[in-house]
Amino acid sequence: MALTPYQVIFWVSLLLAPQSWGASMYELALDNLAGGQEIELEDYANKMLLVNFFEPECSWCLKQMRDLEHLSNECSAHLQPISIGVHGDKQALKRVVYRSKIDYPAGLPPKSIWPLIASFRATPVTVLTDTQGEPIFTMHGYIPYEKLRIALQDYC
Numbered sequence: 329m330a331l332t333p334y335q336v337i338f339w340v341s342l343l344l345a346p347q348s349w350g351a352s353m354y355e356l357a358l359d360n361l362a363g364g365q366e367i368e369l370e371d372y373a374n375k376m377l378l379v380n381f382f383e384p385e386c387s388w389c390l391k392q393m394r395d396l397e398h399l400s401n402e403c404s405a406h407l408q409p410i411s412i413g414v415h416g417d418k419q420a421l422k423r424v425v426y427r428s429k430i431d432y433p434a435g436l437p438p439k440s441i442w443p444l445i446a447s448f449r450a451t452p453v454t455v456l457t458d459t460q461g462e463p464i465f466t467m468h469g470y471i472p473y474e475k476l477r478i479a480l481q482d483y484c
Contacts, residue, residue, distance in 0.1 A: 353377050354461030358435025361413055361425045367435045369461065372408040376483060377457040380411045381437075381448065384420035388470040392452040393428040395473035400432050402477070403484035412437050414445050 358367040369377065380396055382389035396409040411434040413421030418436065425434045437445060454467045477484070 352461035353379055353455070353457050353463065356438055356441070358410075358412060358433070358437065359418075361418070361422050361434045361436060367410070367433045369410065372410075373461070374459050375408045376406060376459055377455075377461065378407055378409045379455040379457070380409060381414050381445065381451055381453040381455075382411055382421075382424060383414060383451045384416035384424050386451050389452045390424060390428055392454065392470050393424075393430050393434075395471075395476060396454075397428070397430045397432060398473055399476055399480070399484075403480065406483045407480065408432070410434070414448070414451065 354370040354373055356369045358369070360367050378396055378399070380389075380392055382393060393411055396411070399407065400409045409430075409432045411425070411428075411430065411432070413424065413434065413436055416424075421436065428434075450469070452470055454471065456464050456467070458464055
């Protein structure tokens with residue numbers, strides 16, 4: 329199957345992104361920002377995860393979350409978005425989740441990944457995993473829905 333120019337640019341830029349995740353994302357448990365039980369990422373085993381890190385005062389983060397919601401509606405059989413709030417107090421992060429109107433899980437990170445989060449220069453940051461929860465690559469900055477959809481079309 330031939331790749332479109334958007335796919336080539338997208339995948340090359342992602343492959344050049346630094347790899348700093350060493351463990352399976354399925355091992356993480358998040359404090360649920362929508363209330364309720366803890367979010368166990370192992371509940372999404374055998375799906376590719378799109379783990380999005382967002383901040384309270386980041387308009388691009390809110391836009392990325394809404395685009396991931398749209399993608400989730402089309403690709404739910406194979407892809408699972410997860411948003412993780414960083415660099416803000418819990419109430420401010422809860423407000424972002426409420427304003428975003430997402431239906432997919434959003435939570436607070438466990439302390440085990442705080443050192444990795446501290447290395448983020450800016451948000452949004454989105455990590456794509458394989459079906460074993462192993463990070464494949466990290467995307468820095470906002471990725472428009474159209475580009476995400478084209479790049480991930482084989483998984484939808």
